[in-house]
Amino acid sequence: MEIDRRAFIASLGGAAAVNLMDHEAKAEALEHYMEEKLDEMVAAQQPEKFPTVAEIEAQIETRNVRRGVGGLFAGRAGANVQKLPPMPAQPTLKDFFELRFAPANHVLQSATRAMKTGMSEEVTLACLLHDCVLSLIKPDHGWWGAQLFEPYIPEKSAFAIRYHQTLRFYADDDAGYEYPDQYYRIFGHDYTPPAYIEQTYKMLKNHKWYMEPRLVTVNDLYAFDPNAKVSFEPFQDIVGRHFKQPKEGLGFDNSPSAHMWRTLARPDQPL
Amino acid sequence: MSKRILCSFAAGLMLAVVASAQTAGKPAMPGLEATVTKVERAATASLRDCPPGSNTVNATTRPGEQFALVTVAFKVASSFQPAPMKRPTITDASDKKFNTAATFVDVGKVPEFSCTFPFRVPEGTRLKALQIENTAYDLTSLDSK
Numbered sequence: 001m002e003i004d005r006r007a008f009i010a011s012l013g014g015a016a017a018v019n020l021m022d023h024e025a026k027a028e029a030l031e032h033y034m035e036e037k038l039d040e041m042v043a044a045q046q047p048e049k050f051p052t053v054a055e056i057e058a059q060i061e062t063r064n065v066r067r068g069v070g071g072l073f074a075g076r077a078g079a080n081v082q083k084l085p086p087m088p089a090q091p092t093l094k095d096f097f098e099l100r101f102a103p104a105n106h107v108l109q110s111a112t113r114a115m116k117t118g119m120s121e122e123v124t125l126a127c128l129l130h131d132c133v134l135s136l137i138k139p140d141h142g143w144w145g146a147q148l149f150e151p152y153i154p155e156k157s158a159f160a161i162r163y164h165q166t167l168r169f170y171a172d173d174d175a176g177y178e179y180p181d182q183y184y185r186i187f188g189h190d191y192t193p194p195a196y197i198e199q200t201y202k203m204l205k206n207h208k209w210y211m212e213p214r215l216v217t218v219n220d221l222y223a224f225d226p227n228a229k230v231s232f233e234p235f236q237d238i239v240g241r242h243f244k245q246p247k248e249g250l251g252f253d254n255s256p257s258a259h260m261w262r263t264l265a266r267p268d269q270p271l
Numbered sequence: 272m273s274k275r276i277l278c279s280f281a282a283g284l285m286l287a288v289v290a291s292a293q294t295a296g297k298p299a300m301p302g303l304e305a306t307v308t309k310v311e312r313a314a315t316a317s318l319r320d321c322p323p324g325s326n327t328v329n330a331t332t333r334p335g336e337q338f339a340l341v342t343v344a345f346k347v348a349s350s351f352q353p354a355p356m357k358r359p360t361i362t363d364a365s366d367k368k369f370n371t372a373a374t375f376v377d378v379g380k381v382p383e384f385s386c387t388f389p390f391r392v393p394e395g396t397r398l399k400a401l402q403i404e405n406t407a408y409d410l411t412s413l414d415s416k
Contacts, residue, residue: 176373
């Protein structure tokens with residue numbers, strides 16, 4: 001075991017304090033220090049203890065908002081919400097990324113990785129959009145997200161967004177998808193997906209487009225890097241080719257999801 | 272105290288057995304030399320690409336499983352031509368193949384890097400070889416199970 005001499009001396013109150021100690025006291029302090037460090041090393045190797053479903057449920061009444069509330073509708077970490085910048089009259093997808101989904105780091109990372117690993121443009125677009133709806137609502141975000149984008153994007157991309165939510169619960173060794181520990185943390189280590197998710201999974205396993213949502217989950221898993229530098233710019237061409245931007249602006253084109261875009265644009269409306 | 276140190280140390284060893292010998296460097300593909308530097312066992316594994324970023328997501332084993340963590344040092348020569356690379360695989364003593372979730376992304380962006388590839392294997396699996404593209408790297412001397 002290596003001892004960091006400076007850290008050890010600092011733990012005793014500095015060199016002056018050490019100079020006042022006799023040999024026996026120094027030896028004892030060193031032994032105590034090593035003991036603590038070894039315990040820390042062993043503890044660091046212990047797997048994290050994840051909560052149970054019951055423990056997570058017991059936290060419900062400790063919050064003033066429900067866990068499923070969209071990101072735009074609650075302050076981060078209990079803080080007050082901030083006034084949002086106004087949207088342009090005919091907002092585009094890029095406007096929503098900059099003014100409502102920002103910083104959107106996770107989806108930008110996910111799409112960047114998809115692009116770098118040579119995935120199709122439909123999958124890359126799905127990665128770019130797959131969690132944007134979390135600004136609006138969180139439960140069943142795959143279905144909500146697909147509904148939000150469906151009028152504007154290829155069918156395969158909407159399929160990938162809708163079903164990535166389901167496939168996140170099921171590891172796929174061949175595709176390189178591990179069940180993430182963050183799911184033990186947020187759902188509980190003893191969580192089992194509800195019946196509709198299991199039925200959806202069974203359907204997907206035999207579907208010809210299985211790999212589309214699966215590839216979204218693979219890129220999803222690797223897109224939680226706090227130091228990654230990403231931007232919307234590299235995706236302008238893919239968005240230009242595959243996202244049917246309405247000339248009236250998102251929210252004002254009378255599409256089946258126009259109301260969802262308006263809600264994202266104006267989340268402070270009381271009714 | 273010394274008994275406690277030994278117990279703590281033994282517990283640490285049970286969780287992560289490390290062999291620190293190295294295999295000789297061999298090209299995984301033209302201009303990319305790879306050397307297996309370490310084989311460890313652990314209950315959890317960090318999910319990072321290669322070269323690694325700071326992804327915060329981990330994977331956890333189920334009962335009866337462990338992660339074989341194979342660390343590889345890479346050196347990129349000026350002759351290296353970036354191209355998509357397959358995910359590495361490992362084989363056990365009976366040539367059963369195991370996959371990793373870790374993927375090569377942006378190889379060549381830095382001249383030297385080290386990656387730890389996690390392979391989910393049954394507890395006690397003896398590793399035989401690591402495969403990167405068309406090159407096999409012997410793991411038997413590094414893997415003390």
